[in-house]
Amino acid sequence: MTALDGPWTLHGDALDGPVPATVPGCVHTDLLAAGLIDDPFLGENEPKTAWIGRSAWAYQLDFDWSDAGDQRADLVCAGLDTIASVTLNGVTLGDTRNMHRSYRFDAREALREGRNRLEVRFADVYQYTDELREQLGDRPNSYPEPFNFVRKMACNFGWDWGPTLVTAGIWRPIGLETWSVARLAEVRPLVTLRDGIGLVEVHVRAERASSAPLTLTAAVGEHRAEVQLIDSDQGLVRLEVPDPARWWPRGYGEPTLHDLTVTLTDGDRELEVWQRRIGFRDLRLDTTPDESGSAFTLVVNDVPVFVRGVNWIPEDAFITRVDRSRYAARLADACVANVNLIRVWGGGIYESEDFYDLCDELGLLVEQDFLFACAAYPEEQPLWSEVEAEAREQVARLTPHPSLVMWVGNNENVWGWRDWGWQADLGDRTWGSGYYFELLPSIVAELDPTRPYWPASPYSGGPFTGAADRHPNDPAYGSTHIWDVWNTHDYTHYRSYKPRFVAEFGFQAPAAYSTLDRAQALAGPALTAHQKAGGGDGKLQRALDEHFGDVQGFDDWHYLTQVNQARAIQLGVEWFRSLRPHCMGTIVWQLNDCWPVISWSAVDGDGRRKPLWYALSRSYADRLLTFQPDGLVAVNETSSEWPLRLPVRRMSLAGEQLATADVDLVVPARGAVTIPLADSVGEPGPDECLVAGNAWWFSGRDKDLAYPAAAYEATASRVEDDVLVTVIAETFLRDLCLFADRVHPAATVDEQLVTLLPGDSFTFRVSGLPLDAAVDELTAAPVLRCVNDRVG
Structure with missing residues (x-):
């Protein structure tokens, strides 16, 4: 396919003239690139751009084309957002009403040798939804916008975390595809496992420009199968792959992928090749x-x-x-x-x-x-x-x-x-x-x-x-x-x-x-x-x-x-x-x-x-x-048993051990075990906590706990490209965080929310901090801080 990626121009009644446009893209980003709107992500700018979604727009491209003699020439639109009319050299190829679909238009008769003009006009989506709502009757909606009357990204119209930025534009690739005899219109592989055998059923729909006999071949590695399409545009190729390496989710095994190749031929002539990676796994939902x-x-x-x-x-x-x-x-x-x-x-x-x-x-x-x-x-x-x-x-x-x-x-x-x-x-x-x-x-x-x-x-x-x-x-x-x-x-x-x-x-x-x-x-x-x-x-x-x-x-x-x-x-x-x-x-x-x-x-x-x-x-x-109300819970999501041996301690926030109990058990693979603790270590008071490994338990909410005023020693030193910030706790410190981005926007940190008993230490690794940045800022508030800075 020949990509029609530019140079496009954007046209609208609100503009003094055309502006350069990027495809794929949208009106907002084109206007932003042209300096015609302020960035809606900044400050209070967002509502200033509301007019864009209530306007009509047109994208225009002039391009050269030479007829190579193919039987078909299609304009392929992977995504148009949303109410669009497509014309080529003044000939209407089609209209669209769905952002979530692709479209293919027969452009053969509209194309000219030499210079061509393609135009995609986008109507005011609110006008479309208002007319449809009037026709069908209103429907309840959690937000005061008409997204349920058009097949368009709903959160474009605003959400409880998102801005109202109602876009329009050619949002996925667009191009010309010329072909003869036949093409692969749809390839739909269904991949399963049965008794250790990988099964691939490749359902294919071809689009024809002639009645010539076709051959459809599917291959996974050395395994191949083919069928003939004679007087038909649909075919099914079945493959068996003995004992394939399986695809597993994260934490359960390797996500092994296999190359699937589907080829459409006319005699010895290869018409089209489709390739994807597939995975063999069995799947069900147990209800x-x-x-x-x-x-x-x-x-x-x-x-x-x-x-x-x-x-x-x-x-x-x-x-x-x-x-x-x-x-x-x-x-x-x-x-x-x-x-x-x-x-x-x-x-x-x-x-x-x-x-x-x-x-x-x-x-x-x-x-x-x-x-x-x-x-x-x-x-x-x-x-x-x-x-x-x-x-x-x-x-x-x-x-x-x-x-x-x-x-x-x-x-x-x-x-x-x-x-x-x-x-x-x-x-x-x-x-x-x-x-x-x-x-x-x-x-x-x-x-x-x-x-x-x-x-x-x-x-x-x-x-x-x-x-x-x-x-x-x-x-x-x-x-x-x-x-x-x-x-x-x-x-x-x-x-x-x-x-x-x-x-x-x-x-x-x-x-x-x-x-x-x-x-x-x-x-x-x-x-x-x-x-x-x-x-x-x-x-x-x-x-x-x-x-x-x-x-x-x-x-x-x-x-x-x-x-x-x-x-x-x-x-x-x-x-x-x-x-x-x-x-x-x-x-x-x-x-x-x-x-x-x-x-x-x-x-x-x-x-x-x-x-x-x-x-x-x-x-x-x-x-x-x-820690949970019934005790300490150990959850094991690995495929092997978890031998668990550790102390559970009741500690004062001053660092004194008040009680202890030893846990010694085996947590089964893919299992969970609850260990009751109340009789062995007791419930912590307002100036106490329970700790086991990296698990903590407190008796109440922070405002009711007897936190000491935070005291610690913090040092920062460069190690190659990073900065190490070591904190040695002189008192109990809860949920210690280091906000490196407050020193420089590019800086990141490897850990947050660290809780320390007196005498414990922890080292944060800060990356992305420029060499000329002052590392001392990493060791003091508001960059470095803990809960008992505020509550104590």
């Missing part, structure tokens, strides 16, 4: 009923997997700025934090091949939502046909990826219908149930029966018949979302739940200091503009009041809200892991951000790791020690 409800366990290669997951949102509000290197960096953040599953949330996009390829390589499981979130979605035309075409394309596209292990119908829409007052507003109007319980499961069953489908997140299983059904967010069944902790309860409330699988739970904190600084949002209205959650600041303050009492000043607020976020998620994760195997998975909301913001993320919008990320990496460790 067996039991005395407590029903399981929700992902089983890969006959091994039950405890999911240590994170939710994924679009990596940038302007998604065309996300390339393979940025995906790689963020997925590396997940891997180093001991994550084994990424849930691609339903208000974003079906991600690029780069994303799924990287997950395949890294052994990261992917749970993929269909793109519906937090709203009632009309089922009438033209939306039904758009949803069906989109789902068929995306299910077929993603079949080669072994990382993809589950399709989910929507995010929170069944829960919304049940609990959020939708039924009274809807009357007899459709709201999406036909998609989630009929259309989508039938498409998955037809095109990809190798993977499970689950109707919603959350969903408690069973057929859907109406309001009398089991509550969709019943923790005893299926998948659960837990949001009362963030909204109304202290985070210790997580321990009141005994769920089977938690697909969402989260707690907010601000982005890193230097991220907010770059965004010009360190204080006042600009900081408020970067808090999108309704009542979010009040909820942050409630948690500060509950744990720390009166907090004054930005530095204390910034640090302690980040500590609260880290502790909340650490408590939740470790509690749910302690329930293994009753509970078999947690998916934390959320890994990443799409701009600089106060949010639930572990890694902020500039790619900086918040203290939560460090807490998550410990809580998701293969081998975990955690």
Whole structure:
């Protein structure tokens, strides 16, 4: 295919003339590059760009073409955002209404020898949604925007962590493809394991320009098979691969990939070659009923997997700025934090091949939502046909990826219908149930029966018949979302739940200091503009009041809200892991951000790791020690037994050992053991703690504990390109953090949230600090600090 990547120009009624445009790209980034708008990520600029989403735009390209005699010439559009009309030399090739589909237009008759003009016009998406809403009737929605009336990235219209930046543009590659005889229109490999034999069923649909007999060949290594396509445009090639190396998730084995090559030929002439990497693994979702409800366990290669997951949102509000290197960096953040599953949330996009390829390589499981979130979605035309075409394309596209292990119908829409007052507003109007319980499961069953489908997140299983059904967010069944902790309860409330699988739970904190600084949002209205959650600041303050009492000043607020976020998620994760195997998975909301913001993320919008990320990496460790109300729990997610021998100590905060008990046991592979302790070491008082390995237990909230005033010796020294900061505790120090980015935006640190008894020491490694930076700043507040700086 010949890429049509420029030079494009952008045209609009609001412009004095055309401006250079980048394809793939969008109107916002083109206007930003031309200096015509201020960066909406900075300060209070975001609402100043609202007019862009309510305007019509056109992209124009002049290019040369020479007829080489091919039978067909197609304009291939991998992604148009969203309400578009495509013309070539004044001839309309087609119209589009769906960002989540690709399009192919026959351009042969419209092309000219020599100079050609291609134009893609984008209509005002609000005008489109307003007209459709008027026609179909309004539908309930968690946000005051019409994203449920158009097949476009929902969070483009704003979310409780994202800006309202309604884009338009050619957001994926566009090009001309010329061909003769036939081409591969769709290749859909279904890969399974049976009795140690790898089975590959390659379903192929060809598009023909002639009736010539065709040969279809599929090969994996030395294993080959072929079929003839005579008077047909569809074929199935079956391959068997004896005893293949299996694809395993992270922590369970190697994610081995095999090259699959599919070739279409006309006699001796090769017409097209399609190549992907596949993985052999057996997969099922165990939902067996039991005395407590029903399981929700992902089983890969006959091994039950405890999911240590994170939710994924679009990596940038302007998604065309996300390339393979940025995906790689963020997925590396997940891997180093001991994550084994990424849930691609339903208000974003079906991600690029780069994303799924990287997950395949890294052994990261992917749970993929269909793109519906937090709203009632009309089922009438033209939306039904758009949803069906989109789902068929995306299910077929993603079949080669072994990382993809589950399709989910929507995010929170069944829960919304049940609990959020939708039924009274809807009357007899459709709201999406036909998609989630009929259309989508039938498409998955037809095109990809190798993977499970689950109707919603959350969903408690069973057929859907109406309001009398089991509550969709019943923790005893299926998948659960837990949001009362963030909204109304202290985070210790997580321990009141005994769920089977938690697909969402989260707690907010601000982005890193230097991220907010770059965004010009360190204080006042600009900081408020970067808090999108309704009542979010009040909820942050409630948690500060509950744990720390009166907090004054930005530095204390910034640090302690980040500590609260880290502790909340650490408590939740470790509690749910302690329930293994009753509970078999947690998916934390959320890994990443799409701009600089106060949010639930572990890694902020500039790619900086918040203290939560460090807490998550410990809580998701293969081998975990955690204190819980019933004692010390040891969780072992490795394939070998864990001989555990260590003391459990009750210590005064002055460093005196008050009681001790020795633990000597073997934790089974993929298992958890609870060791009762109350009789042997006793409960700690307000000036005491329990410690076992890297696990700590305190009697209450920080404001009620008798912390000493922090005292320590801190030194910094350069070692090659890094700086080592060693802290020797003279008193007890809780949740010691080093915020290296406050010294220089490029500086990072290897650890955070370190707790030390008197006499203990710890060395932080700081990377990325320029040689001319003052290292002494690393040894004092507000860069280096602990909780008992503020509470004591």
